Amino acid sequence: ALLSMGSAASAQDADKLVINGDLEMTTRAPAPEGLPFEEVISGWHFREDETQALETDDFDNPGMLMVERGQDLWNEVQGAAGKSCASCHGEAAESMKGVGAKTPFWSAEAKRPVNLELQINQCRTERMQAEPYKFDDPDQIAMVSFVRFQSRGMPVKLDLDQGDMKAWWERGKELYYTRFGQLDFSCASCHEQNAGKYLRADYLSQGQINGFPTYRLKDATLISTHNRFKGCVRDTRAEPFQPLSDEFMALEVYVAWRGTGLAVETPAVRH
Amino acid sequence: MRGLVAAAGAVALVMASVAAAAAVTAPEEVKVEDMTVAASLTGQPGDPAKGRSVFSSRSLGNCLACHANADLANELFQGDVGPDLTDVGGRYEPGQLRAIVVDSKQVFGEQTVMPAFYHAITDQRVRKDLAGKPILTAEQVEDLVAYLVTLKGK
Numbered sequence: 001a002l003l004s005m006g007s008a009a010s011a012q013d014a015d016k017l018v019i020n021g022d023l024e025m026t027t028r029a030p031a032p033e034g035l036p037f038e039e040v041i042s043g044w045h046f047r048e049d050e051t052q053a054l055e056t057d058d059f060d061n062p063g064m065l066m067v068e069r070g071q072d073l074w075n076e077v078q079g080a081a082g083k084s085c086a087s088c089h090g091e092a093a094e095s096m097k098g099v100g101a102k103t104p105f106w107s108a109e110a111k112r113p114v115n116l117e118l119q120i121n122q123c124r125t126e127r128m129q130a131e132p133y134k135f136d137d138p139d140q141i142a143m144v145s146f147v148r149f150q151s152r153g154m155p156v157k158l159d160l161d162q163g164d165m166k167a168w169w170e171r172g173k174e175l176y177y178t179r180f181g182q183l184d185f186s187c188a189s190c191h192e193q194n195a196g197k198y199l200r201a202d203y204l205s206q207g208q209i210n211g212f213p214t215y216r217l218k219d220a221t222l223i224s225t226h227n228r229f230k231g232c233v234r235d236t237r238a239e240p241f242q243p244l245s246d247e248f249m250a251l252e253v254y255v256a257w258r259g260t261g262l263a264v265e266t267p268a269v270r271h
Numbered sequence: 272m273r274g275l276v277a278a279a280g281a282v283a284l285v286m287a288s289v290a291a292a293a294a295v296t297a298p299e300e301v302k303v304e305d306m307t308v309a310a311s312l313t314g315q316p317g318d319p320a321k322g323r324s325v326f327s328s329r330s331l332g333n334c335l336a337c338h339a340n341a342d343l344a345n346e347l348f349q350g351d352v353g354p355d356l357t358d359v360g361g362r363y364e365p366g367q368l369r370a371i372v373v374d375s376k377q378v379f380g381e382q383t384v385m386p387a388f389y390h391a392i393t394d395q396r397v398r399k400d401l402a403g404k405p406i407l408t409a410e411q412v413e414d415l416v417a418y419l420v421t422l423k424g425k
Contacts, residue, residue, distance in 0.1 A: 182392055
């Protein structure tokens with residue numbers, strides 16, 4: 001099917017993403033070796049002009065409200081240890097710059113790759129003596145978005161040399177090409193073999209996660225990476241994996257790597 | 272391991288469905304030969320009018336997700352993942368169309384993204400309530416084939 005697609009017209013446009021008139025975003029980058037694409041392309045290019053426009057100005061970007069909420073939470077003392085994130089990490093603009101671009105990263109403490117959800121919960125339980133956030137709690141999404149926003153514009157680059165990252169990457173790759181569900185689709189069926197094609201009401205993108213958490217107009221809220229994964233697996237008529245499970249973490253490592261070089265867009269806007 | 276009761280229940284169910292529809296070919300019994308399934312899965316001809324709605328229904332064939340079809344021009348957002356089917360009835364024999372719908376992988380190869388519509392999948396985490404069930408029933412496949420045959424272009 002790859003061959004039969006040949007030179008078929010693709011849906012991604014040639015627009016440039018510039019935010020607030022001055023932040024130029026890398027939305028196309030040379031694909032890392034091992035992908036059948038020449039370029040990796042942000043999901044932004046596959047959306048209609050009106051949707052694209054919302055991401056070009058922070059006053060129009062509905063995801064910015066949650067980022068602001070995250071800013072407030074950053075400074076809020078929570079838990080028995082009497083600490084806020086700021087107690088240890090100070091100014092997020094400095095201490096968190098670049099963290100969202102290397103996510104998921106190896107945690108020596110947990111001996112596994114962690115994403116922002118897991119790292120933040122680790123800080124909450126072990127250092128703040130606070131309750132971990134429940135998955136997709138609005139406060140969790142706000143905090144993850146705020147932390148990742150500190151890397152907006154920076155190119156995605158994972159460090160696969162740390163710990164067992166390579167083994168997790170391999171596992172993620174295997175999952176990416178595994179067909180699931182009654183409809184028998186893998187991630188690659190849609191986002192690799194058919195990126196740029198029209199699937200009912202949607203142009204299929206490459207399924208990149210450089211913009212997550214992403215504001216989805218359909219849901220009128222920010223959607224976390226693992227929530228998106230869950231939705232896509234469910235669309236194959238399969239039982240999805242649990243958010244933050246080893247399977248979805250491995251998949252996140254691999255899918256994040258597939259977007260190497262793309263600018264972090266959090267909070268991106270999609271339809 | 273399932274309990275004996277469940278096993279006995281399953282046997283009873285199978286026997287009941289065999290008795291009710293003796294002529295229906297079960298998914299695992301269908302043979303694709305020369306990219307063709309010659310005989311009707313129900314032993315009966317399908318109904319093209321019903322097939323038209325199987326084609327367009329999102330919960331049944333959802334064929335428009337991937338294929339355009341001018342006969343359904345009033346339906347918006349027709350996909351282009353697969354070829355336009357507006358005149359597909361002129362390009363294939365009915366037995367070939369049946370084979371493509373039953374299990375496109377046996378016609379186009381393993382790589383195709385077109386799902387097999389009459390093939391029971393039990394592994395690969397299939398949603399529990401759908402495990403072992405084909406996407407369409409034998410009757411719906413026959414209705415669809417009867418409809419596809421009528422697509423001769425516009």
